[in-house]
Every structure is written in structure tokens, then in C-alpha cells.
Amino acid sequence: DAKTTQPPSMDCAEGRAANLPCNHSTISGNEYVYWYRQIHSQGPQYIIHGLKNNETNEMASLIITEDRKSSTLILPHATLRDTAVYYCIVRVNSGNTPLVFGKGTRLSVIA
Amino acid sequence: DSGVTQTPKHLITATGQRVTLRCSPRSGDLSVYWYQQSLDQGLQFLIQYYNGEERAKGNILERFSAQQFPDLHSELNLSSLELGDSALYFCASTSSPGHGQETQYFGPGTRLLVL
Numbered sequence: 049d050a051k052t053t054q055p056p057s058m059d060c061a062e063g064r065a066a067n068l069p070c071n072h073s074t075i076s077g078n079e080y081v082y083w084y085r086q087i088h089s090q091g092p093q094y095i096i097h098g099l100k101n102n103e104t105n106e107m108a109s110l111i112i113t114e115d116r117k118s119s120t121l122i123l124p125h126a127t128l129r130d131t132a133v134y135y136c137i138v139r140v141n142s143g144n145t146p147l148v149f150g151k152g153t154r155l156s157v158i159a
Numbered sequence: 160d161s162g163v164t165q166t167p168k169h170l171i172t173a174t175g176q177r178v179t180l181r182c183s184p185r186s187g188d189l190s191v192y193w194y195q196q197s198l199d200q201g202l203q204f205l206i207q208y209y210n211g212e213e214r215a216k217g218n219i220l221e222r223f224s225a226q227q228f229p230d231l232h233s234e235l236n237l238s239s240l241e242l243g244d245s246a247l248y249f250c251a252s253t254s255s256p257g258h259g260q261e262t263q264y265f266g267p268g269t270r271l272l273v274l
Contacts, residue, residue: 082262089247089270090267091163091249091251091265093265094263135202141261145215146192147194147202147204149202151201
């Protein structure tokens with residue numbers, strides 16, 4: 049079973065920041081937080097990951113709480129193309145650990 | 160474009176048949192993962208290969224098998240197909256697992272429809 053809890057759906061106005069929460073209260077010290085998204089039925093797309101520090105890349109920012117029990121993915125200026133299912137996944141970074149997907153959050157960006 | 164390619168994009172076949180799905184990993188990636196996405200089960204891990212050897216197994220049925228060839232492409236073989244095998248099948252690749260931060264990059268998938 050997935051080790052994360054996410055809201056099933058969220059709406060966001062185009063041009064506004066989309067803040068997607070994820071709860072991972074049982075995360076272990078060596079587990080990273082990964083975010084992927086899946087647009088329609090395309091292959092999941094990697095967004096960002098982090099261990100305990102906040103991370104930012106060209107797609108998004110990842111804010112991890114100090115106790116690491118929750119995190120927030122931030123899309124700073126959402127566009128219609130960001131409409132997708134967003135998956136928050138916790139996993140160790142070893143060679144034999146597949147991704148365990150939950151149900152994710154369906155983000156709808158509205159014009 | 161993730162750099163992972165999968166063929167065919169779509170496949171329609173009948174129950175009882177056998178099909179082969181192909182995946183070419185990103186250039187330089189040694190590890191390939193296969194996932195199945197059905198409407199009722201979501202995205203589920205099937206099997207992983209690293210440099211030609213099986214590394215990890217998930218919820219893969221005995222009717223399914225996979226292999227990774229010397230050129231690192233991988234094939235997923237599905238036999239005695241049932242209606243319930245209709246799904247999207249994705250592969251993902253990574254570089255050397257266990258060395259640094261391993262991120263999986265997914266291909267576009269193969270949509271299988273069993274009639």
C-alpha cells in the first residue's frame with residue numbers, strides 16, 4: 049500500500065499557484081519524497097524529489113516540513129497544461145525499490 | 160520526451176493470445192521497470208531488470224514474463240490473455256541503481272485491449 053495520503057481532487061485558477069499537499073506521517077529517515085504527474089493516459093512524468101530540504105527546479109518547488117511528516121508541491125503559475133493526476137511517493141533511493149503509486153490528486157486548472 | 164520508447168502504442172488482441180511489448184530505455188540507463196495501469200488497480204509494479212538480470216518482482220502473474228537483452232532493451236511477454244489484462248503498460252528506466260539519486264523516467268506506454 050502507498051505510504052502517502054493526498055486529497056483526491058483540487059481545482060486551481062490558471063495563473064495562480066497550485067499547492068498540492070501530501071501526508072507521509074510514517075516516513076523513514078532514509079526515504080525520499082518524490083512527485084510525479086500523469087497527464088491523461090500518458091506515462092508518468094517526474095517532477096521533483098527531496099529528502100529534508102526544500103527543493104526547486106524549473107517545474108515546481110517542494111516544501112517538506114521539519115518533521116518530514118508532510119510536504120507540499122507548489123506549481124507557481126499553473127497553466128491548463130498542468131491539469132493532471134499528481135502522485136506523491138515516498139521511497140528509499142536504492143536499486144531495487146520500485147515506485148508505489150497511490151491514487152494521487154487530480155488537479156484541474158481552470159481558465 | 161523522457162527518452163524511453165515503447166512499442167507498439169496500441170495493441171488489440173483476443174483472449175487466449177500472446178503478445179510482446181517492447182521497451183528501449185534511455186541512452187546509458189541499465190535498469191528497466193515494468194508497470195501495469197488498469198482502471199481498478201491503478202499503477203502497479205510488475206518487474207525490474209538491471210543489466211540483463213532480474214532484480215525485483217512485484218505483482219506479476221505467472222502468465223507474464225520479461226527479459227532484458229544485451230543491448231538493454233526489454234520485452235514483456237503476456238500469454239493466455241484474459242479480458243482483465245486490458246490495461247496500459249509502462250516501462251521506466253534509470254541509470255545505475257544504488258549509485259546516487261535514482262529517478263525513474265517513464266515511456267509513453269502501450270495500451271493493450273483484450274477482446
